Structure formats: C-alpha cells, structure tokens
Amino acid sequence: MGIMHPDGRLVVRLRVGDIDALGELYEKYKTKISRTALAITRDPGAAEDISQETFMRLFTHAEHIYTDVPVGPWLYRVAVNLSHTWIQRQRRRPGLLEEVLDRLMAPLHLVPERMMERKEIQETVQQAIANLPLTHRTVVVLFYLESLSLKEISDILEIPEGTVKSRLHYARKQLKGLLSERRAVPEVVYEFT
C-alpha cells in the first residue's frame, strides 16, 4: 500500500466509529454526490435518499475502502449504483411507467411561459439526455457535469475506457439527432460562430 491519502486518514477514523471524520468527508463530497444522483434520477427525493445511503455505506464499509486513494470514486460508484437501482425499481412498478417517463422528461424547475430561447434549448437538451439509455446518461453526467476523466469514469463504472468513449460518442450522436429534429443545433451553431 502506498502513501496514505488525506481521505484515507479519515477512512481510518471511520473504522473506529469516528462520526466527525464522516462529517468531514460528507462536507467534502456532499454536493458532488447529491447532484450526480439528482442528474441521473431527476428526482430530488430519490437524490436525498441516495445521498444519505451513500454516506451511510461509506461509514459501514470503511473497513473495505482503500486508504491510499481519494474516496470520491468509491462514493460516485455507490451513488451511481443506487441511482440505477432506484430507476430500475421505478420501472418495475406496475402502472407507474408512464408517470416515471413523464417525470424523467419533465424539467426539474418550472420555467416562465416567456422564457428565453436559451432556456428552451437547455430544456430540450435535458430532455434529450433523459431519453438516453441509463448507462449512457450516467457516463454523460459523470463526464460533463462532474468533469471526470475517461479513466476515472472507467474505474467508477468498472468498464473499459473504450466503452466510456463509445458511450459518449453514442450520446453525442443521439443528442445531435434529437436536437436536429428540434432545430436546436443549427440555432446554437450560429450562436457560437
């Protein structure tokens, strides 16, 4: 084992039941974990539960966490897995599929009737992202929202880097197709020229 990472020192303290160490790690990672769960599930309530469970698992599984690396990727992995589980459970609930799809398609915040064009485009992109397969949406969230590298995403999701790349490529392609249908891309292309 290499030199202990600062997170690792806190993980060691977790192993003996140090709640303050958990508090330090919570403060450090709470926003990243919450927004990742929210971006994947698009459900604030689910994101809260997933955040809570993620940090609880950090505490109860501290014995099995490496101390020479940051704890962030481990937390992302747990949050992503819990988010996937939550979505799959929602899909399995009979009679609620339409409701879930509607929620996935809906924007998180209501916007005024006369919203700016940019807001409309953002909403279109959010819907397009929500339409992506779950595995692809997860890669998109980790890459674009959390700015994680291909290697980091590969480690978190335990998939080859090539798969991460191909999912990003597929996601971009899908988004371009969906946006083109809505004529969002040409407008924005002009905006950026």
Add this chain to the structure above:
Amino acid sequence: MNSRETQTIDDLIVQALQAQVKDVQPPSRIWRRVRRRAMTWCVCRKPESSPGLKVNLAAMFHVESPFFPSTGRIRNDSVTMRMLELRLVGRAESFFRFV
C-alpha cells in the same frame, strides 16, 4: 460530426446539466439523518465499546431517565449502558415494565 458540432454539443450538454442541478445544495436534514444512523449503527454494532456515543445518541433522541440524565455526568457502568442500549433501540419501555 465535425469538431465544431462536437464542441457545440459538448457545450450544450454542460450548460443543460449545470442548469438542471444549479443551486442544488443537499439539505441539512441529510446530514442529520446520516449522523443519527451512523451513531445508532455504532451503538448496535459495538455496544460494549462506545459509551460516549451512547451519551450523545441519548441526547439526540432526548432520552431522559434517572439512569441517564440529559445533563450532568452519566454513569459509565455496564448496567447503565445496557439500559441505554435498550432505550435507544426502542425496547426500553417493555424492559421497564419487567423491572
């Protein structure tokens, strides 16, 4: 897809995702719940080795009794701690009926 299109798509995705989670701050109740669950887990897992946690947990749950006052020093002996454990796991009421 050329590089300009790719860049545009990339920018759009980043803007859309950031707008989606903009101003999202985890509510403080998440930490309160995590903390309470973690403390309860500690007490249940190692009841014999965490008297300090039990005292804190008792205060958090507003547990009061002649055995473990909310103010002042708590007796750190096995009987008191066992009583506290029982109280904390919600079995104290039934326990007291048989005392």
